[in-house]
Amino acid sequence: MSAKKASAKGDKVESKVSLYHAWCKRCGNCVAFCPRKVLESDEWGYPYQAQPERCIACGLCEKLCPDFAITVGKPTDGEKEKKNAPSPGTPGSNVSPNHSPERLAPMAADGEENGA
Known part of the structure:
Protein backbone atom coordinates (compact mmCIF):
# COMPACT_ATOMS: atom_id res chain seq x y z
CA MET A 1 0.00 0.00 0.00
CA SER A 2 1.48 3.35 -0.94
CA ALA A 3 1.67 6.33 1.38
CA LYS A 4 -0.75 8.30 -0.82
CA LYS A 5 -3.37 5.54 -0.79
CA ALA A 6 -3.07 5.09 2.95
CA SER A 7 -3.35 8.80 3.71
CA ALA A 8 -6.39 9.10 1.44
CA LYS A 9 -8.13 6.21 3.20
CA GLY A 10 -7.01 7.31 6.64
CA ASP A 11 -5.23 4.00 7.25
CA LYS A 12 -2.10 3.89 9.33
CA VAL A 17 12.13 6.50 10.79
CA SER A 18 15.64 6.19 12.18
CA LEU A 19 17.37 9.24 13.63
CA TYR A 20 21.16 9.19 14.16
CA HIS A 21 21.91 12.03 16.57
CA ALA A 22 25.67 11.50 16.29
CA TRP A 23 25.45 12.60 12.65
CA CYS A 24 22.90 15.39 13.17
CA LYS A 25 24.09 19.01 13.16
CA ARG A 26 20.67 20.27 14.30
CA CYS A 27 19.92 22.32 11.18
CA GLY A 28 16.16 21.86 11.63
CA ASN A 29 15.35 21.06 7.97
CA CYS A 30 13.52 17.86 8.88
CA VAL A 31 11.38 19.57 11.51
CA ALA A 32 10.61 22.62 9.37
CA PHE A 33 9.60 20.75 6.22
CA CYS A 34 7.76 17.69 7.56
CA PRO A 35 4.33 17.95 5.89
CA ARG A 36 2.55 16.15 8.75
CA LYS A 37 4.49 17.81 11.62
CA VAL A 38 5.68 14.45 12.91
CA LEU A 39 9.08 15.73 14.01
CA GLU A 40 9.87 18.27 16.71
CA SER A 41 13.14 19.47 18.24
CA ASP A 42 14.12 18.58 21.77
CA GLU A 43 15.69 21.04 24.22
CA TRP A 44 19.12 20.54 22.59
CA GLY A 45 17.79 20.98 19.05
CA TYR A 46 17.84 17.32 18.04
CA PRO A 47 14.79 16.03 16.14
CA TYR A 48 12.52 13.37 17.58
CA GLN A 49 9.22 11.82 16.52
CA ALA A 50 6.61 13.68 18.54
CA GLN A 51 3.70 12.09 16.65
CA PRO A 52 4.96 8.95 14.86
CA GLU A 53 1.42 7.80 14.07
CA ARG A 54 1.03 10.78 11.70
CA CYS A 55 4.03 9.78 9.54
CA ILE A 56 3.13 8.90 5.94
CA ALA A 57 6.69 7.80 5.07
CA CYS A 58 7.04 10.44 2.35
CA GLY A 59 10.82 10.56 2.88
CA LEU A 60 11.08 14.35 2.70
CA CYS A 61 13.01 14.55 5.97
CA GLU A 62 15.51 12.00 4.66
CA LYS A 63 15.97 13.86 1.37
CA LEU A 64 16.48 17.24 3.05
CA CYS A 65 18.96 16.05 5.67
CA PRO A 66 22.44 17.27 4.65
CA ASP A 67 24.14 14.85 7.05
CA PHE A 68 22.24 11.63 6.19
CA ALA A 69 21.14 11.49 9.85
CA ILE A 70 17.61 10.31 9.00
CA THR A 71 16.46 7.23 7.13
CA VAL A 72 12.87 6.36 6.27
CA GLY A 73 11.67 2.93 5.25
CA LYS A 74 9.21 0.20 5.95
CA PRO A 75 10.23 -2.23 8.67
CA THR A 76 10.99 -5.71 7.45
CA ASP A 77 9.55 -8.81 9.10
CA GLY A 78 12.89 -9.32 10.82
CA GLU A 79 12.80 -5.84 12.32
CA LYS A 80 9.26 -6.41 13.58
CA GLU A 81 10.49 -9.52 15.40
CA LYS A 82 13.56 -7.77 16.83
CA LYS A 83 11.83 -7.33 20.16
CA ASN A 84 12.40 -11.04 20.80
CA ALA A 85 16.00 -11.00 19.57
CA PRO A 86 18.92 -11.16 22.02
CA SER A 87 20.67 -7.91 22.89
CA PRO A 88 23.93 -7.07 21.07
CA GLY A 89 26.91 -8.82 22.61
CA THR A 90 24.88 -11.58 24.28
CA PRO A 91 25.20 -15.24 23.27
CA GLY A 92 23.08 -15.92 20.20
CA SER A 93 23.39 -12.38 18.91
CA ASN A 94 25.09 -11.74 15.58
CA VAL A 95 25.60 -8.04 16.36
CA SER A 96 28.77 -6.84 18.01
CA PRO A 97 28.32 -4.68 21.11
CA ASN A 98 30.45 -2.10 19.28
CA HIS A 99 28.06 -1.96 16.30
CA SER A 100 26.80 1.58 15.77
CA PRO A 101 26.49 4.10 12.92
CA GLU A 102 29.20 6.18 14.58
CA ARG A 103 31.76 3.42 14.07
CA LEU A 104 32.89 3.79 10.48
CA ALA A 105 36.31 2.14 10.64
CA PRO A 106 36.40 -1.60 9.88
CA MET A 107 37.20 -3.90 12.77
CA ALA A 108 39.95 -6.49 12.52
CA ALA A 109 38.79 -10.09 12.30
CA ASP A 110 39.56 -12.37 15.24
CA GLY A 111 43.23 -13.32 15.25
CA GLU A 112 44.31 -10.43 13.02
CA GLU A 113 46.15 -7.33 14.10
CA ASN A 114 45.44 -3.82 12.91
CA GLY A 115 48.62 -2.90 11.11
CA ALA A 116 48.69 0.86 10.94
Missing part, protein backbone atom coordinates in the same frame (compact mmCIF):
# COMPACT_ATOMS: atom_id res chain seq x y z
CA VAL A 13 1.12 3.57 7.32
CA GLU A 14 3.73 1.53 9.12
CA SER A 15 7.10 3.17 8.63
CA LYS A 16 10.49 3.14 10.22
Whole structure:
Protein backbone atom coordinates (compact mmCIF):
# COMPACT_ATOMS: atom_id res chain seq x y z
CA MET A 1 0.00 0.00 0.00
CA SER A 2 1.48 3.35 -0.94
CA ALA A 3 1.67 6.33 1.38
CA LYS A 4 -0.75 8.30 -0.82
CA LYS A 5 -3.37 5.54 -0.79
CA ALA A 6 -3.07 5.09 2.95
CA SER A 7 -3.35 8.80 3.71
CA ALA A 8 -6.39 9.10 1.44
CA LYS A 9 -8.13 6.21 3.20
CA GLY A 10 -7.01 7.31 6.64
CA ASP A 11 -5.23 4.00 7.25
CA LYS A 12 -2.10 3.89 9.33
CA VAL A 13 1.12 3.57 7.32
CA GLU A 14 3.73 1.53 9.12
CA SER A 15 7.10 3.17 8.63
CA LYS A 16 10.49 3.14 10.22
CA VAL A 17 12.13 6.50 10.79
CA SER A 18 15.64 6.19 12.18
CA LEU A 19 17.37 9.24 13.63
CA TYR A 20 21.16 9.19 14.16
CA HIS A 21 21.91 12.03 16.57
CA ALA A 22 25.67 11.50 16.29
CA TRP A 23 25.45 12.60 12.65
CA CYS A 24 22.90 15.39 13.17
CA LYS A 25 24.09 19.01 13.16
CA ARG A 26 20.67 20.27 14.30
CA CYS A 27 19.92 22.32 11.18
CA GLY A 28 16.16 21.86 11.63
CA ASN A 29 15.35 21.06 7.97
CA CYS A 30 13.52 17.86 8.88
CA VAL A 31 11.38 19.57 11.51
CA ALA A 32 10.61 22.62 9.37
CA PHE A 33 9.60 20.75 6.22
CA CYS A 34 7.76 17.69 7.56
CA PRO A 35 4.33 17.95 5.89
CA ARG A 36 2.55 16.15 8.75
CA LYS A 37 4.49 17.81 11.62
CA VAL A 38 5.68 14.45 12.91
CA LEU A 39 9.08 15.73 14.01
CA GLU A 40 9.87 18.27 16.71
CA SER A 41 13.14 19.47 18.24
CA ASP A 42 14.12 18.58 21.77
CA GLU A 43 15.69 21.04 24.22
CA TRP A 44 19.12 20.54 22.59
CA GLY A 45 17.79 20.98 19.05
CA TYR A 46 17.84 17.32 18.04
CA PRO A 47 14.79 16.03 16.14
CA TYR A 48 12.52 13.37 17.58
CA GLN A 49 9.22 11.82 16.52
CA ALA A 50 6.61 13.68 18.54
CA GLN A 51 3.70 12.09 16.65
CA PRO A 52 4.96 8.95 14.86
CA GLU A 53 1.42 7.80 14.07
CA ARG A 54 1.03 10.78 11.70
CA CYS A 55 4.03 9.78 9.54
CA ILE A 56 3.13 8.90 5.94
CA ALA A 57 6.69 7.80 5.07
CA CYS A 58 7.04 10.44 2.35
CA GLY A 59 10.82 10.56 2.88
CA LEU A 60 11.08 14.35 2.70
CA CYS A 61 13.01 14.55 5.97
CA GLU A 62 15.51 12.00 4.66
CA LYS A 63 15.97 13.86 1.37
CA LEU A 64 16.48 17.24 3.05
CA CYS A 65 18.96 16.05 5.67
CA PRO A 66 22.44 17.27 4.65
CA ASP A 67 24.14 14.85 7.05
CA PHE A 68 22.24 11.63 6.19
CA ALA A 69 21.14 11.49 9.85
CA ILE A 70 17.61 10.31 9.00
CA THR A 71 16.46 7.23 7.13
CA VAL A 72 12.87 6.36 6.27
CA GLY A 73 11.67 2.93 5.25
CA LYS A 74 9.21 0.20 5.95
CA PRO A 75 10.23 -2.23 8.67
CA THR A 76 10.99 -5.71 7.45
CA ASP A 77 9.55 -8.81 9.10
CA GLY A 78 12.89 -9.32 10.82
CA GLU A 79 12.80 -5.84 12.32
CA LYS A 80 9.26 -6.41 13.58
CA GLU A 81 10.49 -9.52 15.40
CA LYS A 82 13.56 -7.77 16.83
CA LYS A 83 11.83 -7.33 20.16
CA ASN A 84 12.40 -11.04 20.80
CA ALA A 85 16.00 -11.00 19.57
CA PRO A 86 18.92 -11.16 22.02
CA SER A 87 20.67 -7.91 22.89
CA PRO A 88 23.93 -7.07 21.07
CA GLY A 89 26.91 -8.82 22.61
CA THR A 90 24.88 -11.58 24.28
CA PRO A 91 25.20 -15.24 23.27
CA GLY A 92 23.08 -15.92 20.20
CA SER A 93 23.39 -12.38 18.91
CA ASN A 94 25.09 -11.74 15.58
CA VAL A 95 25.60 -8.04 16.36
CA SER A 96 28.77 -6.84 18.01
CA PRO A 97 28.32 -4.68 21.11
CA ASN A 98 30.45 -2.10 19.28
CA HIS A 99 28.06 -1.96 16.30
CA SER A 100 26.80 1.58 15.77
CA PRO A 101 26.49 4.10 12.92
CA GLU A 102 29.20 6.18 14.58
CA ARG A 103 31.76 3.42 14.07
CA LEU A 104 32.89 3.79 10.48
CA ALA A 105 36.31 2.14 10.64
CA PRO A 106 36.40 -1.60 9.88
CA MET A 107 37.20 -3.90 12.77
CA ALA A 108 39.95 -6.49 12.52
CA ALA A 109 38.79 -10.09 12.30
CA ASP A 110 39.56 -12.37 15.24
CA GLY A 111 43.23 -13.32 15.25
CA GLU A 112 44.31 -10.43 13.02
CA GLU A 113 46.15 -7.33 14.10
CA ASN A 114 45.44 -3.82 12.91
CA GLY A 115 48.62 -2.90 11.11
CA ALA A 116 48.69 0.86 10.94
